[in-house]
Amino acid sequence: MRTKRTKFLAGGVVIAAALAYMIYAGVTQSAVYFVTPSELTQAPVAGKAYRLGGMVVKGSLRWEPRTLDLAFAISDGKATVPVRHKGTPPDLFGEERGAVVEGSWTPDGYFKATTILAKHSEEYKAPHDEGQASPKELMKTLKGPGA
């Protein structure tokens, strides 16, 4: 009985430890889901894959539907990064809205995005409500710990 019990206990500890490690590894990997423009501009590594998150700067968005050339700037209020992409952005993508782009930093001084993701805020508006969620409110949703 005693040895059987110890065996079960040991097995349980192993399973719990494996689970804890899996959760830990999974979480730390996705913990820094995106870097902010400030973090990227501090030490940009050309060619390295990044996810970059921030606000699309007002007046920076240029899209050429015939060539699918998309250019805009992403900012966190402190630093701004120019982004270029080839493709159609999601419907919710736009100026003064949150976005997360996947791609890499180029030696030419811009971020080459392969995927554009639109970040939605937790605010909902009925049509008769006044205006859209303010950029300041949207900015709040982008702030993670240490951001």
Add this chain to the structure above:
Amino acid sequence: MATASRVLGWLAALGLAGGLAMGFGVAPRETTQGFVQRIMYLHVPTAWVAYLAFGVVFVASIVYLARRTDAADRVAHASAEVGVVFTGLTIAAGSIWGKPTWGTWWTWDARLTSVAVLFVMYLGYLLLRGMIEEPERGARYAAVLGIIAALDVPLVHFSVYWWRTLHQPPSVMKPGAPTMPPVILATLLVNVVAFTLLYLYFVTKRVELLRREQEARLA
């Protein structure tokens, strides 16, 4: 018991019909997201039910380990089954919403990752229950796993605060006023209540079935 279950079933059906009508007929077209925002009236209630279901597994498993009553084990078993189904629905509805809104079906941010872990852990829980022949031993192991796996629920909920995620933070289940107009909130709450009733209906039915299965085995 049978009447209580029937009443629950009818209330759930009524609530779901009302929630559906409100979701499509009463709630306005949301200004930023448009029509696709209505998926929230399914996604949020199913996610809430998943939280509730695994919370019930957690409590029932502790009760089982402390008292060794078969009833507690049956509640944990039934609730875990319903929880897995609703977690799957939450992921499916969220994915369908994510494609037009975010521009992707899936991404490995902390919220989506922790939900995927939750889903797999409770699938493992059901697998474990099915694997062990001896009922008492199976119930004991399942109770331990049921408690451990439930610890992921707060991780899921707070992931959007603790880490940077693509998924937005909650609009209702948070301190402070909900960040949505009253009509959208009312529609959401009707659906949350309806899905909670549906959860209770499923669990009472499943618990009863498990009880009869056990009776048949012993007879």
